[in-house]
Amino acid sequence: MTLPNTRKEALEQLECFAPQTARQYALERNYDRGPSSRENVSLLSAAIQRRLISEKEVLQAVSHLHSLEASEKFSQEVLWRSYWKSWLELRSNIWHEYQQTIKAEKRRDFPRYAEALSGKTGIECFDYWRKELQETGYLHNHARMWFASIWIFTLALPWELGAHLFEEELCDFDSASNTLSWRWVAGLHTPGKHYIATAKNIYTFTEGRFFPDGILNENPSPVSHSPASIQLANERFVPFRPTPAKTGFILHSEDFSVETLDWGNFRPSTVAILDPKLILFPGERSNRVHQYNQMALKDTLARTSVFFSSPVELFSEGILFDRVQEWAQRHQLKEIVLMKPWQGYLKDHWETFETGGESLSVKRRYLRRDYDKELTGKARSGFFSFKSELKPLWLRLQAGNKKETVWEVLADSKPAHT
Ligand SMILES: Cc1cc2nc3c(=O)[nH]c(=O)nc-3n(C[C@H](O)[C@H](O)[C@H](O)COP(=O)(O)OP(=O)(O)OC[C@H]3O[C@@H](n4cnc5c(N)ncnc54)[C@H](O)[C@@H]3O)c2cc1C
Structure with a gap:
């Protein structure tokens, strides 16, 4: 079993897997036959997570081969990923409570x-x-x-x-x-x-590989529940318009495929790629995760250098704030642009620049791609209502192969509670 860890490998894997994303996927998906028999699933999740390929590319490849009805199961799985992202974005308290609980529980004995x-x-x-x-x-x-x-x-x-x-x-x-x-x-x-x-x-x-008969608790009560409040982000989007000012572009591991976006005449003066190692994380990532990241970073560095023909640097060591500050000064940047981080460790770390703890003396502009803009803010209730987005999305995908538009997020004003 190999997880594709470059854009080229991910595109090849998609091309191989797309023909079976209809009935075969729906029938076969739930079988876990072990690591040497993973032909029934795409194994694309790590590449999609870093956007070595985008959700839009995955759905588009499927839409060129199958109807929405035939490939509904697979398409819905891709949409689950977007639903979860959109859902958590509206409920930052769930993420922050989770962070607090990990800290507390690590100190206890179980x-x-x-x-x-x-x-x-x-x-x-x-x-x-x-x-x-x-x-x-x-x-x-x-x-x-x-x-x-x-x-x-x-x-x-x-x-x-x-x-x-x-x-x-x-x-x-x-x-x-x-x-x-x-x-x-x-x-x-x-x-x-x-x-x-x-x-x-x-x-x-598992087709008989395991049968833990009489060993599992098959009659448990659910974990106790407290309702999550929604915090509407009030984001406003306008098409991204570059300015003549010296601009640095930061590429991070939530969006590693600049070539899938229509940047118009935007050419950054310089590009910095953030190694996930720099992002504060309350634990120890495994060697396997590090190895995956190294391959993905190397690939992204090479592709981005060709795409923008601007100098590209990889930030692998040091403290995030110091690296960005030094880079901005060295290149005399007036602006930094980056894809807006989603709820998670990168966002938590990056927000220290915004919340006053660390003052970064250069303007920051946040971007979202089309796909994200369309689905942000939509997960106010269950997946059932969210998935009504699939049909119009599908029609747009079938309409053409165009690159995604880049939008600027204008205001992330004070969250409104509902
Ligand atoms: C406890 C638990 C933890 C999980 N943690 C993660 C995680 O950290 N990261 C992650 O990407 N997925 C996570 N999943 C969802 C899912 O298990 C994986 O996305 C999927 O197994 C990846 O394999 P694949 O690429 O072969 O999926 P495929 O079956 O080929 O599906 C295609 C794509 O759809 C998306 N997808 C599929 N199933 C789901 C799902 N249930 N929820 C959200 N997206 C889905 C993935 O992007 C996946 O690559 C988790 C599921 C569970 C139950």
Whole structure:
């Protein structure tokens, strides 16, 4: 099993997988036949997470081969990713509470925590997935659900610690998909509806590789729930218009494909690429994640240098604020532009520039691509209403292969609570 870690590899993988994103995907997707048999899923998540390829490119490739009805299952999965991002963006309190809880829980003792981390619980399937995660940086979606369910309901461990383990070791780690999927399994997303891993379901969808009969807690209560308030971001968008001022462009690991965007006549004076290592993170990312990032960074550096023909630097060492400040001064920048970070560690770290803790003496302008602009703010309720966005999106995709427009986010004014 190989996770594509360059744009070229991701595009090739997409081309190979797109023909089977219709009925075959819907029938086959839920089977976890082990790491050497991953032909039934795309394995694109780590590349999509960093936008080595974009969601739009993935959906567009599918829309050129299948109708929306035929490929609905696959397209909806891609949309789940966007739903989670949009949902968490509207509810920053969920992210920040999660951060606080990780800190608190790391200081407490939980009887089966060490066993779970070292994969020595005696629950064969769980211990297997624990090792698989460590060795590959990936788990099949169904295995993630079973693993999370066993973690929460059989091992009686806090969901936050399990989510944090995934943050450290998944190559596709995404703050929204991960945190909210763990909450969903726990029964916090749809109150009262928790996901229960059963021996029978595991037996069926691993095709008999595992049958933890009589070992799992198959009758648990959901984790207790407190409702999340929505904070409307009040973002306004205008088409991005570059100015003649000296401008630096910061590329970060939430959006690594500048070539999928229509930049008009924008040519930055200089480009800086942020290594995720520079972003504050309350843990230790695995070697596998670092290796994935190194390949993705190398690829992005090469592509971006060709695309913008501006000097490109990679920021891998040091303190984020110092690096950016020194770079801005050295190039006498008047403005810095970057894709607006989503709720997560990068945003938390970057916001220190905005909230006064660290004053960066150069103007910052934040951008979003078309796809994000259309879906931002839409996840006010459940996925069912969010997915009504799929049809118009699909029609736009079928209409052409154009690059995505770049929008500037004008105001992220004081959040309004509902
Ligand atoms: C507890 C738990 C934690 C998870 N953590 C993450 C995470 O950190 N990052 C992440 O990208 N996904 C996460 N997922 C969602 C899902 O498991 C992975 O996206 C999927 O397994 C990736 O494999 P694939 O690329 O072969 O997916 P495919 O089945 O080929 O799907 C195509 C694409 O759709 C998106 N997608 C598919 N399923 C989901 C889903 N359930 N939720 C959101 N997007 C989805 C992904 O971008 C994926 O690449 C998590 C799921 C669970 C249950």
